[in-house]
Amino acid sequence: MAKERVLVAMSGGVDSSVAAGLLVEQGYDVVGATMKLFCHGDDVPDRPCCSLDSVNDARRVCEQLGIPHYVLNLETKFGHDVVDNFVEEYARGRTPIPCVRCNTFTKFRDFLKKADSIDAQWIATGHYARVVDGELRRGVDENKDQTYFLWGIDRAVLSRMILPVGMLDKARTRARAHSMGLEVIAEKPESQEICFVPDGNYTRILEQRLPADAPALSRGPIMTSSGTIVGEHNGFARYTIGQRRGVPGGFPHPMYVIGIRPTNRAVVIGTRDELMGSGVVAREVNWLAAAPSVGHRVSVRVRHRALLALAEIVRLDSDEIELALDEPVSAITPGQSMVLYDGERVLGGGFIEASRRQRVALPVLAA
Amino acid sequence: MTPAADPVYLDHAATTPVREEVFEAMKPFYGPRFGNPSSTHRWGREARAALDEARERVGRCLGARPDEICFTSGGTEGDNLAILGAWRALKAKGRTAVVASPIEHKAILGAVHQAAREGAEERILGITPEGVVDRKSFDDLVDDSVAVCSTMWVNNEIGTIQPVPELAAKAKERGALFHTDAVQAFGKIQIDAQKQQFDFLTISGHKIGAPKGIGALFIRRGTSLEPLMHGGTQDRGRRPGTENVAAAVGLARAAELTLAECEAHCARLRKLRERLEAGILAKIPDAVIHGRGADRAPHIVNISVPGTDSESLLMALDLRGIAASGGSACQSGSISPSHVLSAIGVRPDLAGAAIRMSLGSLTTDHCIDRVIEVFPALVAKARQRTTAQ
Numbered sequence: 023m024a025k026e027r028v029l030v031a032m033s034g035g036v037d038s039s040v041a042a043g044l045l046v047e048q049g050y051d052v053v054g055a056t057m058k059l060f061c062h063g064d065d066v067p068d069r070p071c072c073s074l075d076s077v078n079d080a081r082r083v084c085e086q087l088g089i090p091h092y093v094l095n096l097e098t099k100f101g102h103d104v105v106d107n108f109v110e111e112y113a114r115g116r117t118p119i120p121c122v123r124c125n126t127f128t129k130f131r132d133f134l135k136k137a138d139s140i141d142a143q144w145i146a147t148g149h150y151a152r153v154v155d156g157e158l159r160r161g162v163d164e165n166k167d168q169t170y171f172l173w174g175i176d177r178a179v180l181s182r183m184i185l186p187v188g189m190l191d192k193a194r195t196r197a198r199a200h201s202m203g204l205e206v207i208a209e210k211p212e213s214q215e216i217c218f219v220p221d222g223n224y225t226r227i228l229e230q231r232l233p234a235d236a237p238a239l240s241r242g243p244i245m246t247s248s249g250t251i252v253g254e255h256n257g258f259a260r261y262t263i264g265q266r267r268g269v270p271g272g273f274p275h276p277m278y279v280i281g282i283r284p285t286n287r288a289v290v291i292g293t294r295d296e297l298m299g300s301g302v303v304a305r306e307v308n309w310l311a312a313a314p315s316v317g318h319r320v321s322v323r324v325r326h327r328a329l330l331a332l333a334e335i336v337r338l339d340s341d342e343i344e345l346a347l348d349e350p351v352s353a354i355t356p357g358q359s360m361v362l363y364d365g366e367r368v369l370g371g372g373f374i375e376a377s378r379r380q381r382v383a384l385p386v387l388a389a
Numbered sequence: 390m391t392p393a394a395d396p397v398y399l400d401h402a403a404t405t406p407v408r409e410e411v412f413e414a415m416k417p418f419y420g421p422r423f424g425n426p427s428s429t430h431r432w433g434r435e436a437r438a439a440l441d442e443a444r445e446r447v448g449r450c451l452g453a454r455p456d457e458i459c460f461t462s463g464g465t466e467g468d469n470l471a472i473l474g475a476w477r478a479l480k481a482k483g484r485t486a487v488v489a490s491p492i493e494h495k496a497i498l499g500a501v502h503q504a505a506r507e508g509a510e511e512r513i514l515g516i517t518p519e520g521v522v523d524r525k526s527f528d529d530l531v532d533d534s535v536a537v538c539s540t541m542w543v544n545n546e547i548g549t550i551q552p553v554p555e556l557a558a559k560a561k562e563r564g565a566l567f568h569t570d571a572v573q574a575f576g577k578i579q580i581d582a583q584k585q586q587f588d589f590l591t592i593s594g595h596k597i598g599a600p601k602g603i604g605a606l607f608i609r610r611g612t613s614l615e616p617l618m619h620g621g622t623q624d625r626g627r628r629p630g631t632e633n634v635a636a637a638v639g640l641a642r643a644a645e646l647t648l649a650e651c652e653a654h655c656a657r658l659r660k661l662r663e664r665l666e667a668g669i670l671a672k673i674p675d676a677v678i679h680g681r682g683a684d685r686a687p688h689i690v691n692i693s694v695p696g697t698d699s700e701s702l703l704m705a706l707d708l709r710g711i712a713a714s715g716g717s718a719c720q721s722g723s724i725s726p727s728h729v730l731s732a733i734g735v736r737p738d739l740a741g742a743a744i745r746m747s748l749g750s751l752t753t754d755h756c757i758d759r760v761i762e763v764f765p766a767l768v769a770k771a772r773q774r775t776t777a778q
Contacts, residue, residue: 053708092704095725138774139701140708 027051028144028184029137031129032091034079036207037148037187040195043202044186045146046087053140054084054091057133059100059124060218079207086204096132103127105218109231112224112259113238115284116357119171119326119373120216126174126308134179144184151368152188153180158310158368163191170326173361173371174308228259242287244270247280247296258282261289264297264353278353298350301378302333304360305342309370313338314362321363322347324354324374330363336382343372346382397711397756401596401749402545402573402689407639408598408750414642415600418635426632427623436634443634446641447605450648451590452581459606459627460637464572465496467591467606468539470617470628471568472500475537475589476509478613484565486510488530488538490522490551491732494570497539498728514540519683520549520733527556535565537589542574546729546745547680548689550578557586566612572596572604576647577655577686588612592644594636598750599643603636658748659687661757665746666690668761673768677739679730688749693735693742697771702744705767711760713746 030042032054045052056077077093084091104123111118129147137145149168150161158180160167187195199208215222225239232239238259243251253270255261261268265279269291278297281290302324314320316338321330322345331351337344345360354377361371418439424432426440444455451458461467476487487509489501505511512535515526522540531538538560542553553569560567568589571580575592582590589612594603608614608627620629647654669676669692679691694702699715706713715727730740746760 053704055704090707092700092707094700135774136701136704139771140705141770 025049025051026144027053027140027142028146029053029055029133029140029142030146031133031148032056032080032083033148033213034076034083034207034210035148035213036199036204036210037150037195039080039083039148039204039207040190040198040202041146041148041184041186042083042089043087043198043204045184046089048186050144052087052089053142054080054087054089055094055133055136056080056091057100057128058093058095058097059128060097060105079210082206083204086206087202094133094136096128099132100124100128105227108216108224109228111357112228113232113236113284115238115258115282117262117355118357119359120218121171122174122359122373125172126176130175130179130183134182137182144182146184146186148187149185150188150192151185153183153185156180159188160363160366160368161185161188165327166192169363169368170323170359170361173310173359173368174306175310177308177310180310225257225260232259237284237287240287242289244289244291247290247292252291255289258284258287258289263355294352296379297352299347299352299354299377299379300350300381301336301344301346302351302354302360302374303342303344303376303378304372305375307341307343307370307372311364311367311369314364314369320345320369321365323359323361323363324351325358342375344378344382395710395755395759397759398751399746399748399756399760400712400714401751402745402747403714404595404601405598405749406751407595407600408643408646410646411599411639411643415635415639418638422634426634427621439638440632440634443637443641447637447644450575450580450641450644451592451607452583452585453607454610456625457582457607457610459608459624460632460640461591461604461606461628462602462633463595463604464494464570464591464593466617467589467593467604468494468496468568468570469500469503470606470614471589471591471608472497472537472539473504473617474614474627475566475568475612476504476507477615479536479566480508484534484536486512486530486532486535488512488514488535488565490514490540491516492520492544492546492549492729493539493541494545494572495728497541497570501539509536510534514538516732517683518734520544520547520680520729521683522551522556524552524555527559531560531563531565533563533565535560535563537566537568539568539570541570541572542578542580543571543686543689544680544729545573546689546727546743547691547733548573548685548687549680550574550684550686553587554585557588561586573686573689575644576651577688582607582609594640594643597643597647599639600636603633603640605640654750655687658752661748661752661754662687662690664754665748665757665760666692668757669764672761672765676768677735679733679735679743689745689747691730691743691745693730693739693744694768694772695739695742696775697742697768699741699743701771702742702767705771706744706763709763709767711763713744715743715745 028050032038081091104120108118108120150166151169152159239257244253245251261279269277275293277291280292280296318335322333332348333345336346360374362369424436426437444458448455448458487504491513512530515523540551557567566588569587570591572593588609590607595601677693726740
């Protein structure tokens with residue numbers, strides 16, 4: 023029987039390199055590919071274009087593993103689906119999470135089409151997550167779990183996904199990289215930044231892409247929740263919920279950004295208590311398992327690496343869901359993901375639309 | 390891992406293997422004849438003799454005198470030296486414009502942009518949909534304010550042949566220097582510097598069976614040229630730095646062999662290409678062969694199939710052991726739509742589907758059979774997927 027072909031998305035980092043190596047060991051017909059997603063300009067001679075060093079690392083790893091490597095140009099689609107949206111979200115006063123859209127649209131849709139074109143039945147990535155019996159589960163390394171970014175993918179794609187490092191923890195992944203002889207990448211540092219904002223300065227991208235007089239980058243009031251103006255800011259897109267930097271002092275308690283109101287360009291600040299939310303509303307809901315119903319109890323994560331919170335589904339429309347949290351959660355931020363779990367199974371998720379200060383109780387229905 | 394049984398190399402326009410005879414000719418210079426040609430002792434004299442002889446032999450292949458041959462590191466250096474060297478030498482004399490066709494190699498376009506950054510006026514020639522320079526636009530743009538104009542003899546992506554002798558003569562009438570990038574033309578087109586009036590001509594070794602890293606620029610005697618590099622007096626100061634003697638000898642040998650075989654080789658390639666094109670068109674009647682309406686060099690086919698994309702097709706071809714190429718590859722190896730196809734007005738979706746196959750010494754009838762079998766099958770699958778979506 024011919025070996026089954028798998029197309030591996032390779033970033034040049036340790037996780038996807040080990041993923042490819044494990045698949046080679048398991049006897050798959052492995053093809054590596056690096057996605058070119060953005061270009062900081064190829065006319066600048068001193069700065070290599072298109073994250074060139076990552077591409078070179080991936081190519082070297084593939085050479086060492088004895089598998090072919092290609093570079094796939096997904097720049098146009100990524101720009102549209104991910105970068106444009108990133109800018110629009112900030113312009114709307116939200117805090118976007120581009121990795122979710124990249125997984126949904128770029129890796130597990132556009133990249134999948136490339137797999138089709140070379141008759142690869144499978145696609146693989148270096149994500150810390152697992153696919154078991156057609157369901158997405160958290161990776162065994164709770165610290166590294168990346169399901170927070172994966173809830174948006176088309177459920178049908180799960181049956182074609184292999185996530186080889188989801189069974190490992192980071193230390194074992196590095197150890198495997200060494201044992202495979204992949205010294206080039208084995209000790210590469212983690213990338214914590216958004217890939218197209220390599221220096222972490224996301225406002226520069228907004229400044230490049232939004233008009234100079236865009237409300238999101240223009241001056242506006244800083245006010246308390248009661249409406250008292252206590253200062254001025256230089257663009258609400260420079261703020262995110264829970265932030266303390268740039269917040270005026272002189273209050274009896276530490277103050278945080280608790281809301282952004284684009285209609286009057288206001289950044290709203292409040293106490294730690296005012297930052298807490300007891301309910302959360304999310305949209306663009308996607309299910310990776312049978313959809314639960316109102317009254318269902320779930321674990322929920324509203325921020326990457328936040329502790330799981332217990333909650334109950336109190337409303338569920340075709341595209342919107344509302345949860346009541348057992349205990350209040352801090353800094354529920356519109357634009358971020360809300361991911362629902364049943365144990366380690368990912369049920370699905372959505373983009374946070376709003377947080378609720380007051381807990382909504384389900385009416386007790388007569389049996 | 391993917392079995393690449395029966396590999397088929399159809400990327401001779403990208404590079405060619407070093408010929409055995411060339412390799413042999415170079416060997417002594419990696420061994421006992423290792424001297425520096427600028428040294429005055431016996432080792433130096435031996436190297437110098439070989440270098441001078443190589444210069445004479447390359448010159449003979451172009452109808453040029455030895456002092457008109459400047460060894461370079463390859464096509465890119467030759468193109469840059471001609472454009473920037475001429476512009477920098479002439480700008481003080483009131484010739485402030487630089488002219489090129491839009492289908493030039495990036496080495497020319499990049500050099501022209503650099504000249505523009507240094508104050509030159511950049512003028513880009515018109516091009517017909519067949520991929521040939523528009524003569525009227527040449528007449529309009531090449532006037533007495535032009536320092537240098539450049540038109541490649543054979544286009545590297547679509548293979549179209551430009552009327553270089555005619556354009557060179559026109560440029561001469563207007564006192565403008567004329568450069569031609571003949572990297573793909575050498576061995577395919579008759580080049581004779583005595584009869585044709587170009588002032589500069591670039592060739593590259595690795596396209597004709599010599600190693601990478603060697604090329605030559607023909608510089609007509611008496612032509613003004615500012616060197617790109619500064620230092621020693623090698624090559625009359627035009628190209629300082631210790632000469633790559635072995636590679637120069639290799640280039641001379643490769644050039645001679647290429648010319649000696651030119652007629653038979655071209656006839657063979659032409660037959661193979663006709664069969665390839667006919668075979669593909671028979672199975673994919675709506676395939677578009679770019680530049681087909683013009684005279685083309687016999688070794689290049691550039692073909693687009695509607696409803697496919699180059700990136701996926703090239704990957705699928707490679708996994709079946711067939712090497713071809715797309716538009717111009719960027720440094721990362723990703724493929725962008727070709728500026729050549731855009732310039733001749735090819736629709737973006739078709740430009741994004743372009744596959745260049747370039748034939749050469751490694752191409753046999755068997756290779757063509759394989760491509761005629763595999764390519765249409767891959768295309769059919771790709772189109773099925775497109776319509777299914």
